Amino acid sequence: MATPAPVNTSSRGAQRKMQIISVAAGLFNERGYHETSMDLIAAHVGIRKASLYHYFSSKDEILIVIHEEMIDLIVERQEQRAAAAALGPKDMLLAVMTDLVGLMETHPGHLRVFFEHYRELPMQARNAIAGKRDQYHQYLIDILEAGVSTGEFGPMDTRMTSFAILGMCNWTYQWFHPGEGWTAEQVARHFWQLFIDGAAPKP
Template identity: 45%
Template structure:
């Protein structure tokens, strides 16, 4: 009968790297990026520290992989919606839902992405910034599209996009899994307030 260790050895390089990235995101969420060591991560994954360096050359490289994975998830989700031709208001709701749902499925990624971009090596920081900027521009373009369609009133599209991010991105500080509201329910309330305000 195969043992846990033999199954672990059969994992492919990409599977092992994914396991390390996922575990690192959870570890950084619990203990903080600066407090967690490569020794801690090797122990959490269940491999020797020299083996860990076979997959990643440094903690900073792992940090970059977490950032890359998170922003690529957001970009991929939004790209599929654009291709599906959803109306601007619905796309905006889904944009807001994305981040809030990732607080459940990728909680560690969310914290790392928003709190530890300054620790990225210069080259990776520039690459991730380019993707962040591209995502921001896509959401701004969505708001502009809604304005052109007569769904939204005329506002500065970039300020509108930043307002959306400001509502959603900080929610990881207070959101708790298993609370009274599901991520989509929170997203709907944010979306409704954003579109209609809170005045009577």
């Protein structure tokens, strides 16, 4: 008689943690952070509250993980692109803008939590996340400065322009609904084209 394959408990545990994070993000989004209790999260996941504490020690820890997942994802993507050095400033900017808008398709609940519940983070975690946000912001400024340096973009205040690009992309979480018309890639490319047309060097 064949011996049953061993159960990969670590994989099952990781899947459960992902489920908890996804459910919690949705509840934080719908009800607000303070109105969402650990009891409510456990009930929506379908586990006992005691089991929930096996995965996360507190609601704050869940909120921290949501923020870390979001910022680490886009930072790592950009660092990989920069290391490959295969894209010029225009294409690099398009990739960054596609990443930002694309989060609405891949992490919609997380995204609203990321923008609207940042101040709910414990101070130490908030400072750490702020450092990573600043790091990503600098990556964007570097792309714009490279474009100005190569002549692909006209002269500009790169810091002010970076805020305009971030505002344009990040605000999509307020109105963009995947599956109801445009794709995230279409939205990002449209925004990018508006910028490219406006930033082109003047004759």
